[in-house]
Amino acid sequence: MSRTPRTIAIIGGGPAGLRAAEVAAAEGAFVTVFDAKPSVGRKFLVAGKSGLNITNNAEFEPFVAQYSGNKDLPVAQWRKYIADFDNTAMGQWALSLGINTFATGGGKVFPETKKAAPILRRWVQRLREMGVDFQMNNRWLDLRQQGEQIELEVECKEGVFNQDFDAVILAMGGASWSKTGSNGQWVAILEKHDIAIETLKPSNCGWECDWTDATREKSEACPLHNIHVRVGDELEIGELMITRYGLEGAPIYALGRTLRGMDAPEVVIDFKPTFTIERLVQKMESARKNFYHEAQLRWKLSKGACAIIQQLYGDMDSAQQLAEAVKSCRIPLSGARPIDEVISTSGGVAWSELDENLMLKKLPNVYCAGEMIDWEAPTGGFLMQGCFATGNVAGLAAAKIHP
Numbered sequence: 001m002s003r004t005p006r007t008i009a010i011i012g013g014g015p016a017g018l019r020a021a022e023v024a025a026a027e028g029a030f031v032t033v034f035d036a037k038p039s040v041g042r043k044f045l046v047a048g049k050s051g052l053n054i055t056n057n058a059e060f061e062p063f064v065a066q067y068s069g070n071k072d073l074p075v076a077q078w079r080k081y082i083a084d085f086d087n088t089a090m091g092q093w094a095l096s097l098g099i100n101t102f103a104t105g106g107g108k109v110f111p112e113t114k115k116a117a118p119i120l121r122r123w124v125q126r127l128r129e130m131g132v133d134f135q136m137n138n139r140w141l142d143l144r145q146q147g148e149q150i151e152l153e154v155e156c157k158e159g160v161f162n163q164d165f166d167a168v169i170l171a172m173g174g175a176s177w178s179k180t181g182s183n184g185q186w187v188a189i190l191e192k193h194d195i196a197i198e199t200l201k202p203s204n205c206g207w208e209c210d211w212t213d214a215t216r217e218k219s220e221a222c223p224l225h226n227i228h229v230r231v232g233d234e235l236e237i238g239e240l241m242i243t244r245y246g247l248e249g250a251p252i253y254a255l256g257r258t259l260r261g262m263d264a265p266e267v268v269i270d271f272k273p274t275f276t277i278e279r280l281v282q283k284m285e286s287a288r289k290n291f292y293h294e295a296q297l298r299w300k301l302s303k304g305a306c307a308i309i310q311q312l313y314g315d316m317d318s319a320q321q322l323a324e325a326v327k328s329c330r331i332p333l334s335g336a337r338p339i340d341e342v343i344s345t346s347g348g349v350a351w352s353e354l355d356e357n358l359m360l361k362k363l364p365n366v367y368c369a370g371e372m373i374d375w376e377a378p379t380g381g382f383l384m385q386g387c388f389a390t391g392n393v394a395g396l397a398a399a400k401i402h403p
Contacts, residue, residue: 005029006166008398009152011140013040014182015384016370017171018123019391020398024169025130027399032165033132034154035181036139041120042180043173047343047384052116055090056381057103063087066382068257069374070198072351078375082385085392090385097122108381142189143168143366150365167398171369171391174345175200186372190349194362198347198374203256204383205342206248207265207333215311220244222304228270231255231262237273242304246333254378256336257346265333270326271305277323284319291316301326344383346376357397358390367394 006029010017013035021031033040044052056063064082067073091101091109099119100112111119128134141153141160149164175184187197211219219242229236229251236251252259252267259265272280280299287294292310295301309325316322339345349368353360358373360366369390377383 006399007164008032008167008169009034009150009163009165010169010171011035011152011186012171012173012181012370013037013134013136014043014171014173014370014387015041016173016387016391016394017169018127019388020169020171020367020369020395021127021132022123022130023392023395024399025127025132027396029399031130031132032135033127034135034138034140034152036137037181038136040124040134040136041116043177043182044120045116046177046180047116051110051114052119053108053110053379053381053384054094054101054119055087055109055385056107057087057109058107060086063382063385066380067375067377067386069351069376070347071374073375074351074356077356081389081393085385085389087381087385090388093388094119097126106380140172140186140189142192143363145363148365150363167365167367169367169369169391169394169398170372171394172372174203174348174371175339176202176342176345178340182371184345195353195360196350198350200339200345200347201260202336202339202342203346203376204253204344204379205256205337206243207246207252207256207259207267208335208337209246209331210334211244211246212311215307216244218307219304222302222307224249224269224271224302224304226273227251228273229255230268230270231258231266234258240269242308245337247331250379253343257376259333260336260346265335267331267333269329269331271301271309271329272299272326275299277320277327280323280326281319284323287319291319291322294319295322295326299326305329343379344371344376346374348372348374350374358394359397365398367398369394 008024008029008031010021010033013033021033025031064079094101101109103109139155141155144151150168152163172186173182184200222242224240236254238251240247240249283298292306313325358367370387377386
């Protein structure tokens, strides 16, 4: 005997919501995607402005080790989420849309177009062909249990309306890039339903430094290439950009979780990791003055690094002093950038509130997916993979036809 397909509402048209819609529709569910903005995938497009990094080609163990949470991240459960939709599956998914991918030397995987718009257009077209209904300019207000169904309360330009669904998937992102619709306003709604939320905080973001005007004038927009960045025992290798307010770049993004836990956050930078202090002193040879100028010539020390060291350590009396500062430059940080400017946020729905299928225990048939759950990861493809993987879980679970 055939059963009536389930009706599913998805709140949020980002990567997690669209992936949930895709897998639920493939299971035969009737899916409606609601989004407060005029179109879906707006954060997807912003993320892909300089090249859409959809995943990373790292092996499974180092891949899954990139994820963390404020507390109680269910490691075994998370491993299964990623294993069920891993980086290979992501590549196959892109190929199913007619988009080939390629990996860079650092492991980042991009669509061959490098841009987000072509892949988003094809994805939305597929979803429409699968019968997914898109309701744009519809802002979610609340939901209520009505027997075995969920009554959704939504506001559109015509007013407020209610509609019943068999299941609801919440996929509204964190609280960064609010202009894309990811503004964290869902926190207050879920807290009214007694859902515990770990505080949303900046993640994958620049950090502020108290540069002087002189330092800013000499160093703003200067890259720091091939440096070692340490926070405690953690080391990240790569490149940072000096900005008017501080430092930006993948190494400091990756160290953000540790920095957030420090009373007095600071990074220690080795600007010349391929040379020892002794070798730097030798290369200075007979220089006895103008050490910053000589370091730019003899050590190829960037003018940005010189400006930072000069602010923090002052003028140098010897090559030894400067070499020691170059190899271990302590830079105090005054705080993370404002949450609306950051790439992603940490925190979100606490894991204690969710079952293994990402359903809210206190709200049966209501699921969560994507960045609004308490997990975080560095840039490099891991964020996108986490959004797809959790959307995959929630979409499949919501579409199940229960006896």
